[in-house]
Amino acid sequence: MLGSGGLFGFLRSFASTPARQPHFCFLSLRRLRLLPVGMVIHGEPGVLIISFGMLCEIKKDIQGSDDLLPVVLKSGKITYLRENKLGEGSFGKVLHYKIQDTSEDVAVKFINREEGLEELKMLKKINALDPDKNCFLKMLDHFEYKSLICVVSEKLDQTMSDVILKRNQRPFDVCELRPVAQQLLVALRALKTIGLVHCDIKLNNLMFVNHQSYPYKVKLIDFGLAREKPSLSRISDIQIVGYKAPEVVFGCPLDEAVDMWSVGCVLASMYKAKHFYPRTCLYDYIASIIHMQGQPPDKILLQGIRVYEFFNPINTFRSKFKSLIKQMLCVDQKTRITPEEALNHNFITMKHLSERTKDPYVTSAREIMSVCEPVTTMQPDAPKSFFKKKNKRDPQHRGVGVFILNLNVKM
Template sequence: MLLIWIDHQSSFILGKHYKVEAFLGEGGFGIVAKCRDTMTNRAVAIKVNKSRPDILQQAKLEIFILEQLRRLDSDAANIVQWNGFFHDGERVCLKFELLDQCLRDYIWDRKNHCLPISEVRPILGQLTNALSHLGSVGMVHADLKPGNIMVVNRHESPIKVKLIDFGLACPASAVMPGDRVGTVGYCAPEVMLGLPYNEAIDMWSLGLVAVELATGLPLYPGNEDYDVLKFIIETQGQPPDHVLDSGTRCIKLTRLDDLEQIIMFRRGPEAGQRLFVSLIKQMLALDAHQRITPSEVLRHPFFSTKSSLCIDMSAERSQNPVVFQHPSNLEIVAEGCSFLSLALLKVSSFLKGVFPSHCR
């Protein structure tokens, strides 16, 4: 029997007429369920928040954000369509359109758990479009990662994707320096260092997502900010002094990297790979002020070739911002390589192409 309540009560009806059909996922907030509206017979996704006071407060903030995003055309903006909320007892339930599969699972089902550049391009274009629309209303998503990106229909070609989960989103004008947002491994340096941040943190995260799509592995793995920053410094060098000097968090990088020598794996040749690497370097600029913007991304030569992005930029400048007052084809050249070594080799190969001057 499907258990859908965090408090272990079992029931199959949410509100008055949403019949639970499947459990889709869970997080610190609660659970997401696939439901059937018994009045319209339409399938929907419902985010059921826990009844804890702090979660209820977070749900109210998310509703505020979603209300602002209603000014956008969800299809044109590549963001999930929100259809309001209701209460189920003390729980706040948010209604969304039902989408097919998260991008993390989509790439996991593919060969080598990665996509060719020709498939990365339209996905990256659509997500850049989503960031452009969020920027047009002054919003920062603040938790962009493969698990928060949904494929609308995996059988379409090219696939269409939408950005979901605005639980950590906020108006750029409301950002407080030192606020810890995002997920370890996808956070921009300015977030990890406790600096003021803006929409540029989403571009950093998108750059990491793009690399993961192309390689099948996270570029900067780690369980803590320390580990991630160590990877960043090893591959890109130390952040500029003015960035480090402004940080509110002090992380002393004193450990030496004693990873054993590994044998390099190379990606097979793919059209557009060099331009892709060029774009990634601009998306992952350590200084947020130097990081490429969504409109600049879409003008990059990587997107100059004819490809269907499934995007509509017509609404980009029509909104007012919200202001708050206060390798594929890998050749294994050594036997007996562990999975961890294989992962390190794959990432190291990509890093050498992206940041050759800092790879040793």
């Protein structure tokens, strides 16, 4: 984690670099009113945790301890015998069972009823696609146990996180990454054909089928957060920090591209043998993305309903003013902006602010502009050739190169 001093130092040095001068600027932590990070408690029933710089509530996945889950589990004519615990998913616990008659190993996920029914709906759609061919965990059976939904699936080997640890965090070679990337892309393509988005792709949700026999055969698991594409309307409770697409953080319109971002994070993490982006808090996460990949375009940021939690919008308004001035003061008169073009510039029309109807700054700007007569159709500007002979200039006064302007002016 950068820490508050380190973060502000980073932001100051970043903002002072002309080539990367952002139109939006980060807000201070004090303005964000974030709670301290670090008081994280996992696995306690009904506990509140402070995580990712915000106060979050953890729901109880399963009532009671693992010992309360059945040693013998029956589903029709099949009897499952409990072995041990394998892990926990988004909304449930996963235990290792054996089928009594065949000694076949299976994984049984116990899920709260409400979330379980939703996950089961997604798994049925995925099972219809041929999970083996499309690199998904295969569901074998499902039934109810008391108030829980039980999903029986094939038992896989190890998660990608487990394998990275066993390799002593030795990075994967690009030749090893290629088959993993191909299989993940096959899975994403299949999900897209049925309109589903996984929403929780990370190292722990990528498993090796049998790392000893098939070292690079992997499958995508845990569809507890999977959504149908139309239901992804600017929601923020998907993906984890470190794998969360920027459009999710900013509250922009979403689609299946959020999964591709997570796949990129997974592959980069395998290549580095550690998490590619910081997972301390959203603020550090976004700072790291900007540092490595540059400022997101204004047209993207202006779509976000939560972007102002991270950026100062005033600088976007200033950027439009600077854009107009630079075009007015263009040294090459042939490319200098015309009156018609200037009247249609975003600084004058404020078209880029059309969705910000409740922003106080925008409201004030529109009130001030009310003194201007509405501009409709304008006559075309006189041809440049009309002035060609009359505006001959001494060569020594002709401008050369690019005109750079840095105005710290508030509009």
